[in-house]
Amino acid sequence: MxxxxxxxxxxxxxxxxxxxxxxxxxxxxxxxxxxxxxxxxxxxxxxxxxxxxxxxxxxxxxxxxxxxxxxxxxxxxxxxxxxxxxxxxxxxxxxxxVLCDEKSLLNILKQDQDENSPFLQFRVEQGNAIRFLDEYKYEVDLYGYYEDIFLLLGRLDASPCGMHVNRWTMKVRGANRDIIEGLLTLKLYKKNSKS
Known part of the structure; x- marks a missing residue:
C-alpha cells in the first residue's frame, strides 16, 4: 500500500x-x-x-x-x-x-576330677560387644605334668571350645623339667539382647 x-x-x-x-x-x-x-x-x-x-x-x-x-x-x-x-x-x-559357653568349658577343664587335674582356676572379664554377641575373655591357669596338660588340650581342641583358644603360654617347671605351668586364654561369646 x-x-x-x-x-x-x-x-x-x-x-x-x-x-x-x-x-x-x-x-x-x-x-x-x-x-x-x-x-x-x-x-x-x-x-x-x-x-x-x-x-x-x-x-x-x-x-x-x-x-x-x-x-x-x-x-x-x-x-x-x-x-x-x-x-x-x-x-x-x-x-x-555360641556352642561353647562357660559350662561347656568347665566340663572340659574339670573332666579329670582327681589330684592330677592340671586345671587350677580361671578368671573372666567382659570384652567388646560384636554385633549380636557379647565377648568374654577367660584366662585359665594350668599346672601339671606334660601328659595331663596335653590330654586336656586335646579334649579342648576336639570340642566346640577349641576354636576359641586365643593364646597359650607355658613355662617348664620341676626338677626333671616335666611339669608345665601354663596360661590359656580363650574368648567366648554369648548372644546379647540385639540378637
Whole structure:
C-alpha cells in the first residue's frame, strides 16, 4: 500500500534522477532489511537446532537409563539373594560360635576330677560387644605334668571350645623339667539382647 503511494509520487516527479535515486535507496533499504532478517532467522534456526540436538541427546540418555532398568533390577535381586545367604551364614556362624559357653568349658577343664587335674582356676572379664554377641575373655591357669596338660588340650581342641583358644603360654617347671605351668586364654561369646 505504501509502496503504491510512493511509486505514484515518484512517477509524478519531473526530475527522473530523483526518482532513480529514490528507487535505489528503497532497493538498498529493502536489501538491508532482507539481509538482516536472514541473519536473525539464521541465528534463530541455529539456536533452535542446538536446542533440538540437546533435547535429542537427553531423550537418548533417558532411553539408555530406561533400558538399564531390567539389568539394575536383576542386580538388586542378586544383591538381595546374596544378602539372605550372608544372613544365613551369619546365623550359622553365630549358632556355632555360641556352642561353647562357660559350662561347656568347665566340663572340659574339670573332666579329670582327681589330684592330677592340671586345671587350677580361671578368671573372666567382659570384652567388646560384636554385633549380636557379647565377648568374654577367660584366662585359665594350668599346672601339671606334660601328659595331663596335653590330654586336656586335646579334649579342648576336639570340642566346640577349641576354636576359641586365643593364646597359650607355658613355662617348664620341676626338677626333671616335666611339669608345665601354663596360661590359656580363650574368648567366648554369648548372644546379647540385639540378637
Amino acid at each position: 505504501w509502496w503504491h503511494f510512493l511509486r505514484k509520487q515518484l512517477q509524478e516527479q519531473v526530475d527522473q534522477k530523483i526518482c532513480v535515486l529514490l528507487y535505489v535507496m528503497i532497493g538498498l533499504l529493502a536489501y538491508i532489511m532482507i539481509d538482516h532478517a536472514e541473519v536473525l532467522s539464521g541465528k534463530n534456526i541455529d539456536g533452535i537446532t542446538q536446542e533440538l540436538q540437546d533435547i535429542h541427546e537427553k531423550i537418548e540418555l533417558w532411553n539408555d537409563m530406561i533400558g538399564q532398568i531390567p539389568s539394575v533390577e536383576k542386580e538388586i535381586a542378586l544383591l538381595k539373594q546374596e544378602q539372605s545367604q550372608l544372613n544365613f551364614v551369619d546365623d550359622e556362624w553365630i549358632e556355632k560360635i
